[in-house]
Amino acid sequence: xxxxxxxxxxxxxxxxxxxxxxxxxxxxxxxxxxxxxxxxxxxxxxxxxxxxxxxxxxxxxxxxxxxxxxxxxxxxxxxxxxxxxxxxxxxxxxxxxxxxxxxxxxxxxxxxxxxxxxxxxxxxxxxxxxxxxxxxxxxxxxxxxxxxxxxxxxxxxxxxxxxxxxxxxxxxxxxxxxxxxxxxxxxxxxxxxxxxxxxxxxxxxxxxxxxxxxxxxxxxxxxxxxxxxxxxxxxxxxxxxxxxxxxxxxxxxxxxxxxxxxxxxxxxxxxxxxxxxxxxxxxxxxxxxxxxxxxxxxxxxxxxxxxxxxxxxxxxxxxxxxxxxxxxxxxxxxxxxxxxxxxxxxxxxxxxxxxxxxxxxxxxxxxxxxxxx
Amino acid sequence: xxxxxxxxxxxxxxxxxxxxxxxxxxxxxxxxxxxxxxxxxxxxxxxxxxxxxxxxxxxxxxxxxxxxxxxxxxxxxxxxxxxxxxxxxxxxxxxxxxxxxxxxxxxxxxxxxxxxxxxxxxxxxxxxxxxxxxxxxxxxxxxxxxxxxxxxxxxxxxxxxxxxxxxxxxxxxxxxxxxxxxxxxxxxxxxxxxxxxxxxxxxxxxxxxxxxxxxxxxxxxxxxxxxxxxxxxxxxxxxxxxxxxxxxxxxxxxxxxxxxxxxxxxxxxxxxxxxxxxxxxxxxxxxxxxxxxxxxxxxxxxxxxxxxxxxxxxxxxxxxxxxxxxxxxxxxxxxxxxxxxxxxxxxxxxxxxxxxxxxxxxxxxxxxxxxxxxxxxxxxxxxxxxxxxxxxxxxxxxxxxxxxxxxx
Numbered sequence: 001x002x003x004x005x006x007x008x009x010x011x012x013x014x015x016x017x018x019x020x021x022x023x024x025x026x027x028x029x030x031x032x033x034x035x036x037x038x039x040x041x042x043x044x045x046x047x048x049x050x051x052x053x054x055x056x057x058x059x060x061x062x063x064x065x066x067x068x069x070x071x072x073x074x075x076x077x078x079x080x081x082x083x084x085x086x087x088x089x090x091x092x093x094x095x096x097x098x099x100x101x102x103x104x105x106x107x108x109x110x111x112x113x114x115x116x117x118x119x120x121x122x123x124x125x126x127x128x129x130x131x132x133x134x135x136x137x138x139x140x141x142x143x144x145x146x147x148x149x150x151x152x153x154x155x156x157x158x159x160x161x162x163x164x165x166x167x168x169x170x171x172x173x174x175x176x177x178x179x180x181x182x183x184x185x186x187x188x189x190x191x192x193x194x195x196x197x198x199x200x201x202x203x204x205x206x207x208x209x210x211x212x213x214x215x216x217x218x219x220x221x222x223x224x225x226x227x228x229x230x231x232x233x234x235x236x237x238x239x240x241x242x243x244x245x246x247x248x249x250x251x252x253x254x255x256x257x258x259x260x261x262x263x264x265x266x267x268x269x270x271x272x273x274x275x276x277x278x279x280x281x282x283x284x285x286x287x288x289x290x291x292x293x294x295x296x297x298x299x300x301x302x303x304x305x306x307x308x309x310x311x312x313x314x315x316x317x318x319x320x321x322x323x324x325x326x327x328x329x330x331x332x333x334x335x336x337x338x339x340x341x342x343x344x345x346x347x348x349x350x351x352x353x354x355x356x357x358x359x360x361x362x363x364x365x366x367x368x369x370x371x372x373x
Numbered sequence: 374x375x376x377x378x379x380x381x382x383x384x385x386x387x388x389x390x391x392x393x394x395x396x397x398x399x400x401x402x403x404x405x406x407x408x409x410x411x412x413x414x415x416x417x418x419x420x421x422x423x424x425x426x427x428x429x430x431x432x433x434x435x436x437x438x439x440x441x442x443x444x445x446x447x448x449x450x451x452x453x454x455x456x457x458x459x460x461x462x463x464x465x466x467x468x469x470x471x472x473x474x475x476x477x478x479x480x481x482x483x484x485x486x487x488x489x490x491x492x493x494x495x496x497x498x499x500x501x502x503x504x505x506x507x508x509x510x511x512x513x514x515x516x517x518x519x520x521x522x523x524x525x526x527x528x529x530x531x532x533x534x535x536x537x538x539x540x541x542x543x544x545x546x547x548x549x550x551x552x553x554x555x556x557x558x559x560x561x562x563x564x565x566x567x568x569x570x571x572x573x574x575x576x577x578x579x580x581x582x583x584x585x586x587x588x589x590x591x592x593x594x595x596x597x598x599x600x601x602x603x604x605x606x607x608x609x610x611x612x613x614x615x616x617x618x619x620x621x622x623x624x625x626x627x628x629x630x631x632x633x634x635x636x637x638x639x640x641x642x643x644x645x646x647x648x649x650x651x652x653x654x655x656x657x658x659x660x661x662x663x664x665x666x667x668x669x670x671x672x673x674x675x676x677x678x679x680x681x682x683x684x685x686x687x688x689x690x691x692x693x694x695x696x697x698x699x700x701x702x703x704x705x706x707x708x709x710x711x712x713x714x715x716x717x718x719x720x721x722x723x724x725x726x727x728x729x730x731x732x733x734x735x736x737x738x739x740x741x742x743x744x745x746x747x748x749x750x751x752x753x754x755x756x757x758x759x760x761x762x763x764x765x766x767x768x769x770x771x772x773x774x775x776x777x778x779x780x781x
Binding site for chain 1: 374375376377378382446632635649652655656658659660662663664666667668669670671673674676677678680681688691694695748751752754755756758759760761762763764765
């Protein structure tokens with residue numbers, strides 16, 4: 001049984017933790033929150049690029065570091081813990097992954113070295129406003145190699161250089177690579193519940209596109225990618241849940257009421273124990289997702305959904321109960337609690353809602369049972 | 374990351390399987406047994422003896438006490454393999470798991486020579502006499518008295534929740550020797566012959582109708598001083614040795630499994646549609662699956678640490694508190710899925726899928742209390758894992774006899 005990260009991976013975790021603590025303290029996250037003109041922190045992003053984190057999953061032949069998914073999971077957890085205001089998830093978990101899985105040789109050569117070096121930022125454009133997306137009702141349409149329509153919200157869509165876009169073509173859906181800097185693309189940052197990671201409205205007016213992957217397979221390819229990204233998002237969520245728990249613990253130890261630290265009251269002790277339980281279940285399920293992702297295991301859809309559902313619930317719970325533990329002060333803008341609360345919700349809906357992932361989990365479970373029978 | 378055994382672990386597992394497959398039948402290939410308790414114990418004795426003769430009993434005990442001094446990981450592997458077979462181990466789990474190590478640590482050489490071999494061969498069954506009506510979560514509040522009388526001690530009082538007392542030959546017992554000092558300081562620990570005059574054993578009928586535990590009354594029971602374990606007044610420390618030896622739980626939890634619920638929901642309908650397509654049903658199944666998977670994967674992390682020769686982190690402390698409530702909630706929901714008919718009990722019904730939910734629902738309240746209540750376990754996580762302060766204790770430093778006592 002070897003169901004833990006290796007010594008080298010734990011060393012990477014320590015380095016990542018130290019780097020983010022020093023280079024990306026919560027003041028930097030807050031600076032982005034307070035300044036609505038800012039779309040993330042470009043200095044932190046540049047430092048991340050220089051550490052090679054944008055090339056962790058990219059093979060050396062395409063200019064990457066060629067580490068692996070377990071290493072990427074380690075970094076994802078630390079990014080989540082720090083609440084780093086950077087387009088890492090969009091560019092690395094989604095755009096890079098889309099090219100690795102579905103790119104032609106030519107596309108890989110064109111994009112991956114630039115993604116690794118930070119020369120370009122990528123993102124994934126799926127949503128079209130409020131409500132669960134239905135592939136039959138997609139507004140974005142591609143015809144004769146030209147894309148029209150609007151995507152909203154596109155995470156990091158205002159700062160990304162290109163996007164992988166899900167759109168209709170003929171009667172089916174496909175994925176397309178689109179240059180967001182082209183003149184046929186209009187984009188604007190939009191307000192969101194978590195301004196520490198930007199969101200944009202992106203409109204396409206006969207924008208030139210390139211097919212990515214198989215024509216007509218856009219919807220299933222997107223969800224295959226989301227299964228992989230779900231593991232990495234789950235690590236971010238688990239890192240965030242742990243950070244919120246740590247913050248609640250520290251406050252409860254130092255805050256006195258009725259002559260005692262509030263951490264000595266069972267109501268608070270049991271609340272923190274429940275947060276620990278949720279975070280531990282999430283972490284253990286994340287490890288299973290990491291194993292499935294790194295080995296391309298057949299049970300990846302089940303492992304990914306399990307990690308995703310557990311981690312979404314854990315971060316939701318830890319972020320909400322961190323505020324509760326802080327009492328009134330936790331509800332002030334001045335305290336940092338709301339940054340976790342905002343990020344928890346942003347990560348929870350980014351890849352589709354909790355109930356969608358619960359449904360995907362059960363579908364994967366049923367399919368596993370059928371296969372075993 | 375992988376789930377593979379090391380070469381040494383794989384070799385051990387192969388040997389374990391070879392012994393088991395030559396001497397027992399797989400659980401999956403046997404019908405549920407309908408046997409009396411006496412028949413179960415006869416079968417358990419035979420199995421314990423056979424294991425000992427072949428070097429598979431008390432694996433983690435030192436060689437001098439009949440064991441093999443195996444690693445914790447090998448003990449887990451044996452547990453995993455043995456659990457797949459239709460063999461009875463329950464009557465010995467308390468004796469070998471908790472009483473044996475306590476005896477090894479505190480009994481005189483003479484008593485070790487006299488008692489341990491019979492324990493290990495399965496000739497003697499042991500029980501543990503700790504809880505009392507007024508001392509559950511607060512075990513050190515116990516009131517059973519021991520008073521010196523020449524070279525003996527005289528015991529008066531009552532123990533409760535003693536598993537297997539009625540078929541046990543010997544027991545370990547913690548008592549109060551001095552009520553004039555604070556509660557932890559006035560305890561003294563013994564082992565005794567359960568057939569001693571003055572020991573009266575009464576089964577407890579549980580809410581499920583089953584009887585798995587007993588009340589044990591002591592009326593002027595005489596125990597020789599040579600059967601004292603540890604110094605007079607040092608019984609709390611001895612108790613902690615016993616409790617530390619509670620086996621690392623390696624099972625996959627009690628009662629119904631989320632896959633039983635999937636199987637049930639696949640057979641039933643809600644408003645003319647398969648229950649499995651109902652979003653509320655799916656949401657619940659997803660969340661219980663996450664808990665089950667989270668516990669399983671937590672166990673794998675603990676095993677990985679053991680396999681590397683490291684001390685596991687505190688993660689395993691969540692296991693019982695999560696699985697007990699899950700058992701209650703799934704049992705409850707399984708009954709409700711059967712709708713108006715869910716209340717029906719047919720004891721001759723072999724429809725495992727319906728009985729398992731009813732049994733879980735009726736058994737779970739006990740599981741949430743036994744071996745540390747939900748509340749005590751949350752306190753343990755809060756204090757030992759998260760490092761939060763202990764509860765305020767109003768009886769701290771106060772002589773036991775001056776502490777307010779209430780309820781039975």
